[in-house]
Amino acid sequence: MxxxxxxxxxxxxxxxxxxxxxxxxxxxxxxxxxxxxxxxxxxxxxxxxxxxxxxxxxxxxxxxxxxxxxxxxxxxxxxxxxxxxxxxxxxxxxxxxxxxxxxxxxxxxxxxxxxxxxxxxxVPLCVLLGGSVGPVRSYNSNGLWLREPAAVADEAVALRDEGGFTGLKLRLGRDDARIDLATIEAVRRSVGEEMRLMIDFNQGLDMAEARRRCHMLDPLGLEWIEEPVVYDNFRGCAALASELKTPLQIGENFYGPRELHAALAMNACDLVMPDFMRIGGVTGWMRAQAIAGAMGIPISTHLYPEVAAHVMRVTETAHWLEWQNWADPILAEPYAVAGGDIVIPDRPGVGMDWNEDAVAAHAVSL
Known part of the structure; x- marks a missing residue:
């Protein structure tokens, strides 16, 4: 039409x-x-x-x-x-x-x-962009924060079972690195060796500590190590990426596609994961994914799983979608996950409408 x-x-x-x-x-x-x-x-x-x-x-x-x-x-x-x-x-x-x-x-x-x-x-957004409605591989990022190892291991089972996920993300950076290692071991025991585990330091380390801790993690077969140092330290990230066997992931703090290009030009990472509110929404993503695709760099999403699912269907080097359901309470019909894949609804646009009763209940004055 x-x-x-x-x-x-x-x-x-x-x-x-x-x-x-x-x-x-x-x-x-x-x-x-x-x-x-x-x-x-x-x-x-x-x-x-x-x-x-x-x-x-x-x-x-x-x-x-x-x-x-x-x-x-x-x-x-x-x-x-x-x-x-x-x-x-x-x-x-x-x-x-x-x-x-x-x-x-x-x-x-x-x-x-x-x-x-x-x-x-x-039509759904992915169709307007030239793709089709279909599954998008996702990992669960809804938890696994800095708690005691046993609690994190129990939560990992719950997160896996929320949608049959094959990937989970843990946050590290406790004062004692040995507890970080014990947490990974506990999660491995609880969800099995086949689970793909991503690690995120949330920019919490200086370079000296990042070198020490990342090398401790390097033999563990992790999917990636994410943001060990402050996000704009591309030189430091490049040094880490050159030393590690484990892929280094950065990108949620790229403001626009040019910053992604600058990071890749410096070999600052092996993987990128732009955030939609910083990369420039759908337009910024499409420009960024073209750069990543031209350089053969796998690209994952950060937050905004509804929009993310659509653009991943038209992204050349699409890697993982980060699943977080934090906006679900205000959505009229939240997206579903099955078998570790996000399920794009066959609805026009992104397919989001507001639950106005929930919006009214959680509205705030500024």
């Missing part, structure tokens, strides 16, 4: 905060409540595109919500061509910089624009 021409009318951004079933306990932070910004991009033709942002910190919503509303006012009346909207949103923020909250706001707008366009076409 012909693709309907859409005109951006307004953007509505609503802050909500959800309790986490399994609180985040990492080396650099403890988080018990998860902030979300729900975005409704309304068009003159009556089609509404939806997306959400996950800014980690509740107070960050005080700046992002007004930024989204400002972008909506600035772009009202424009034809809803997502790539053009993305470029206009970025360039409107040129004087305050493309990184940080500027890119996050533009990314949220971009995801909602792509959803609206696919809804207007009456």
């Amino acid at each position: 012909p693709l309907e021409r859409l005109t951006l009318r307004s953007v509505r951004a609503r802050p909500v905060v959800l309790p986490l079933e399994r609180p985040i306990v990492a080396r650099i932070a403890t988080i018990t409540r998860w902030p979300l910004i729900l975005i409704d991009l309304e068009t003159e033709e009556g089609v509404t595109g939806r997306a959400y942002l996950e800014p980690y910190l509740e107070h960050a919503m005080r700046y992002l919500v007004p930024a989204l509303h400002d972008l909506g006012r600035a772009l009202a009346g424009r034809r809803l061509a997502p790539v053009e909207i993305y470029e206009a949103a970025r360039k409107s923020l040129h004087f305050v910089g493309y990184a940080g909250q500027s890119m996050i706001a533009a990314s949220g707008l971009d995801m909602a624009a792509w959803d609206a366009l696919a809804r207007a076409a009456g």
